[in-house]
Amino acid sequence: MAIASTDTAIRTNRxxxxxxxxxxxxxxxxxxxxxxxxxxxxLKPLSEITGGNMMALPKVWTIEPWLAAWSTxxxxxxxxxxxxxxxxxxxxxxxxxxxxxxxxxxxxYVLTKWSFRGDKILYxxxxxxxxxxxxxxxxxxxxxxxxxxxxxxxxxxxxxxVVYGIGFSTLYFRNYYAAFPTELVRAAQIDGAGFFRIFxxxxxxxxxxxxxxxxxxxxxNIWNDFLFGASFADFDSQPMTVALNNLVSSxxxxxxxxxxxxxxxxxALPTLLVYIVAGRYFVRGLMAGSVxx
Amino acid sequence: xxxxxxxxxxxxxxxxxVLHKVDISVEEGEFLVLVGPSGCGKSxxxxxxxxxxxxxxxxxxxxxxPMNGVHPxxxxxxxxxxxxxxxxxxxxxxxxxxxxxxxxxxxxERDKAMNEVAEMLQIKQLLDRKPGQLSGGQRQRVAMGRxxxxxxxxxLFDEPLSNxxxxxxxxxxxxxxxxxxxxxxxxxxxxHDQIEAMTLSTRIAVMNGGYxxxxxxxxxxxxxxxxxxxxxxxGSPSMNLLPAKVVVSDTAVHAEIAKEGGSIRLAxxxxxxxxxxxxxxxxxxxxxxxxxxxxxxxxRHSTHVETISAKIDVTEPAxxxxxxxxxxxxxxxxARLRADADVKAGQTVDLAINMEKAIPFDPKxxxxxx
Numbered sequence: 001m002a003i004a005s006t007d008t009a010i011r012t013n014r015x016x017x018x019x020x021x022x023x024x025x026x027x028x029x030x031x032x033x034x035x036x037x038x039x040x041x042x043l044k045p046l047s048e049i050t051g052g053n054m055m056a057l058p059k060v061w062t063i064e065p066w067l068a069a070w071s072t073x074x075x076x077x078x079x080x081x082x083x084x085x086x087x088x089x090x091x092x093x094x095x096x097x098x099x100x101x102x103x104x105x106x107x108x109y110v111l112t113k114w115s116f117r118g119d120k121i122l123y124x125x126x127x128x129x130x131x132x133x134x135x136x137x138x139x140x141x142x143x144x145x146x147x148x149x150x151x152x153x154x155x156x157x158x159x160x161x162v163v164y165g166i167g168f169s170t171l172y173f174r175n176y177y178a179a180f181p182t183e184l185v186r187a188a189q190i191d192g193a194g195f196f197r198i199f200x201x202x203x204x205x206x207x208x209x210x211x212x213x214x215x216x217x218x219x220x221n222i223w224n225d226f227l228f229g230a231s232f233a234d235f236d237s238q239p240m241t242v243a244l245n246n247l248v249s250s251x252x253x254x255x256x257x258x259x260x261x262x263x264x265x266x267x268a269l270p271t272l273l274v275y276i277v278a279g280r281y282f283v284r285g286l287m288a289g290s291v292x293x
Numbered sequence: 294x295x296x297x298x299x300x301x302x303x304x305x306x307x308x309x310x311v312l313h314k315v316d317i318s319v320e321e322g323e324f325l326v327l328v329g330p331s332g333c334g335k336s337x338x339x340x341x342x343x344x345x346x347x348x349x350x351x352x353x354x355x356x357x358x359p360m361n362g363v364h365p366x367x368x369x370x371x372x373x374x375x376x377x378x379x380x381x382x383x384x385x386x387x388x389x390x391x392x393x394x395x396x397x398x399x400x401x402e403r404d405k406a407m408n409e410v411a412e413m414l415q416i417k418q419l420l421d422r423k424p425g426q427l428s429g430g431q432r433q434r435v436a437m438g439r440x441x442x443x444x445x446x447x448x449l450f451d452e453p454l455s456n457x458x459x460x461x462x463x464x465x466x467x468x469x470x471x472x473x474x475x476x477x478x479x480x481x482x483x484x485h486d487q488i489e490a491m492t493l494s495t496r497i498a499v500m501n502g503g504y505x506x507x508x509x510x511x512x513x514x515x516x517x518x519x520x521x522x523x524x525x526x527x528g529s530p531s532m533n534l535l536p537a538k539v540v541v542s543d544t545a546v547h548a549e550i551a552k553e554g555g556s557i558r559l560a561x562x563x564x565x566x567x568x569x570x571x572x573x574x575x576x577x578x579x580x581x582x583x584x585x586x587x588x589x590x591x592x593r594h595s596t597h598v599e600t601i602s603a604k605i606d607v608t609e610p611a612x613x614x615x616x617x618x619x620x621x622x623x624x625x626x627x628a629r630l631r632a633d634a635d636v637k638a639g640q641t642v643d644l645a646i647n648m649e650k651a652i653p654f655d656p657k658x659x660x661x662x663x
Contacts, residue, residue, distance in 0.1 A: 186345050187378035191392035191439075192366030201391075205382035 042066060042261035049257045065258035069247070069266055073259050076235075076246045082263055084236075085243035089223060089270075091154050092239055096161035097218045103162065104169020104214060109203050111170070112177040113185045114195070123174060129167025134227050137164065145232060152234035160232060161222045168221075169214045176210040177203065212281035220271045240267045296321040296479055297342070297447055302351035304337055312337055312503045314351065319447075319496075322477045328490035329500035330526070335483045336451060338500075342481060343372050343449050355446055366395070371440035372449040375456060377432045379424035379439075386411075386420040389438045396443075410438045430461050437472070450482040454489065466492060487527045491515065499523045517652070521659040524579045524652065530629075532579045534654070535622040541572040548578050548653070550622045553604065557621075562597035562649040567662050576662065577654040582616065584650035585628035587636070591645035599646045603628075608638055619644070 041049055042065050044058040071081035111123050141160055142151070150156030180203070188198045204211075229239040238246075244267045248260050275282075295318035304312035312334040319325050327335040340346040342353055344365035353360045360368050371392075379388050389410060390403040398406075411417045414434045424432060433453065440448055453469075454462045470493055473480055484490055490497050491511045499506045499514060499522075507519040518524035518532075525531045537548040537559075546564035549556050559578075561568065584592075591598050603619040603626075610616075615630045628644050636642055653662040 181376055181378065183374045183376050183378040184380060186343075186365075187372065187374060187439075188380070188391070189345070190343060190365045190370065190372050192395035193391070197395070202380050202382065 038261045038265055042069075042258055042265060044258055046254070046256055046258050065256070065262040066266070068256070069259045069263035073247055073256070073263065074250045075243050076250060082240060082243050082247065082266055085238055085240045086266070088154065088233075088237055088243075089240040092157045092161070092237070093219060093222050093270075096158045096165065096222050097215055099158070100162045100165035100169045100218055101211060101214045103166055104171075105173045105204060105207060105211070106199065107166070107170040108173025108175075108177045109199055111174045112180070113182060113198075113203075123170070126167050126170050129164070130171060132167075134164075134225075138227070138231055141228075142232065151232065152237065154233075154237045156232055157228060157237060157239070160228050161218075161225070164228075165218050165222070168217060172210050172214045172217070173207070176207065180206065209281050212278045216274055216278055216282055219274050223271050295319050296323070296356060297481070298352070298354040298357075299338070299342070300352045300354070302338070302341060302353055303349050304334070304341060304346065305349045310349075310503065312341075315505055317498055317505065317508060319479060319481065321479055324473050324480045324482065324493055324495045326482045326484060326490040326494035326497050327500055328484055328487055328497055328526075329506075331485060333500040334503040335485075335500050339372075339449055339451055339481060339483045342447070343370055344368055366392075369443075369446045370449055371443050371445040371447075372451065373436045373440050373453045375452040377424075377436040377453075377456075379432060379435055381424055384421050384423055385416065385427070385435050385438075388424065388435060389420075389442050392439065392443050406442050406444075410442045413441070414438050429457050430465065433457065433465055437469075441472075441476075446479065448478055448480045450480065450484075452484055453482075454484070455486070469493060488529065491527065497527075499526060501526070516650070517661065517663075518579070519661055521577060521579070521654050524654070524661075528581055530582050530616065530627045532581050532652075533585070533621070533624070533626045535578045535580065535624055535626060536656070537576055537578040537622060537653075539568065539571040539574055539576055539653075541569050548576070548651070550578065552601075552621060557601050559599045559601075559646060559648055559651070560597065561651065561653070562595075565663065568653055571653070571655075571662060575656055577656050577659075578622075579652040579654055580626075580646060581650055582627045582629040584647040585626070586645050586647075587628075587630045587634045588643050588645040590631045590634070592647050592649075595647045595649045597648045599648050600643050601646065602641055602643050604641045605636055605638055608636055617642075 073081045145151040145156045226241040229242045247263050297319040299317040301314045329335050389407050393403045416434050497514045498508045507523045537550045540547040540549050545560040547558040547560050605617045607618040617628045
């Protein structure tokens with residue numbers, strides 16, 4: 001047959017299509033509105049906010065509020081800006097994410113490839129960690145931190161986040177490794193590779209997507225955490241989120257809304273960056289873990 | 294004592310025994326094929342030889358050294374897996390040399406060994422590629438290369454061809470056989486494909502339900518199967534198993550088989566005393582399709598050919614042969630005729646039965662009457 005019949009093919013109605021895009025555009029604008037307000041107002045002098053319209057673009061563009069939020073704004077009693085707290089957060093997040101991811105990968109590896117009696121029950125119990133609300137662990141955690149002498153320090157916060165994060169990272173890696181062929185592990189055993197060698201040389205290099213998922217998840221959660229930071233940190237280990245709160249609630253004189261907006265964006269930037277850099281792996285990794293469980 | 298000895302090895306999971314007292318001795322350079330339907334315990338036995346599963350009771354020894362409890366990497370074995378199990382993150386070259394690296398072989402020696410193997414398997418141009426970029430046949434070669442490079446005492450193959458398409462499977466089969474002939478290595482090979490078993494092996498162990506049903510050369514297995522299971526499992530189309538009655542007379546021993554409107558009597562070629570003892574009793578008579586032919590195509594070397602006339606129900610031209618189905622003893626009976634045999638469904642034709650190849654079985658024990 002020379003010409004393929006087309007009458008059964010689904011024809012997309014141009015009108016419906018336009019309507020769909022219109023709606024999508026509308027929703028996209030709606031969701032972007034808060035970001036617009038924040039960015040626009042963080043680039044205005046304070047007088048424009050107090051005297052004018054929140055929705056308007058700045059008449060006079062300035063980056064003063066950003067500089068102030070970063071290095072000179074009053075946080076609590078010290079005029080340090082968010083800078084030191086940003087580094088506090090980095091010092092807490094990076095090790096916490098790395099450790100919880102590695103431990104989750106090891107757990108997943110053991111639970112799927114070195115199965116033992118009761119491994120399913122153990123995994124089930126670990127899953128519980130994902131459903132325990134933050135507030136419930138506050139007091140026991142405070143006790144543990146007190147006993148170990150880690151209270152009020154960055155290592156203490158790292159410990160808290162690692163413990164809380166293991167449940168999630170184990171969940172991710174276990175499901176990912178469950179679909180990972182066991183024959184590979186057996187082949188490596190015959191080749192003479194030991195437990196850790198197999199892990200480092202064969203399992204981890206093949207875990208790219210799920211590592212990305214785990215890192216994004218852990219990074220966002222730990223970076224955005226306020227409760228643990230507010231409860232267990234000292235003045236010199238407070239993370240960004242707590243500092244942001246202090247910045248906004250410091251009530252000396254006028255409320256510098258433009259500085260607050262800039263500070264809030266600064267606090268959200270790292271997670272945004274992580275999403276932009278690794279986001280496309282996120283969905284892929286989630287699917288890889290979920291299809292074969 | 295052989296090169297690889299399996300002495301009364303059993304395997305249990307809890308209270309369930311999945312492998313019952315397996316006793317096989319493999320000589321150096323032998324190609325042993327473990328064949329059987331899925332769940333017969335053949336892969337379990339292979340994993341026990343590899344050390345991937347422990348031995349519940351009994352012993353497995355390689356070169357006289359007991360291997361119970363010895364780590365897989367210290368048994369000097371190599372295994373080719375069904376899925377090939379190539380490390381996806383490494384190149385072909387790294388895949389091949391990984392085992393040597395783990396055993397602390399220095400890099401120059403590893404590269405030399407890798408090049409030799411790559412040369413032999415003609416995969417030199419693939420050494421820098423990742424397994425994901427290879428075709429099924431190429432992966433298969435790399436998996437064999439990974440096994441060969443270690444120069445092990447025993448090669449273990451776990452259904453290595455079952456992931457290939459039909460044509461490639463036949464090609465690789467020949468290649469494995471060539472490799473074995475050239476290198477003279479000891480191989481234990483697991484498959485559920487009876488043709489692979491027949492063509493590759495020097496000896497076959499037919500397994501079912503955790504028991505070794507029969508251990509012998511391909512010819513022994515095919516021509517004198519120990520029981521009905523072995524008889525029907527090996528060969529395609531499978532052996533015709535016809536209910537019959539033994540009738541002993543002064544001059545001969547006959548098998549009486551019911552047939553549409555009466556019965557036929559087929560005289561056994563070399564009846565033994567055991568068969569005579571079945572006088573008047575029912576047996577199962579096993580005849581392979583190729584032992585039932587058109588009279589022109591009958592085996593001229595056979596000492597005893599019986600000719601019967603039978604109505605053909607179905608014909609299946611297969612190109613090289615024509616298979617014709619008739620009814621004997623109330624069962625479908627397949628005959629293998631010459632490709633150009635002029636036979637149509639519904640016709641009544643003469644069929645020649647080579648009684649030298651007929652095998653009587655006891656219907657109760659299902660064992661061959663010998």
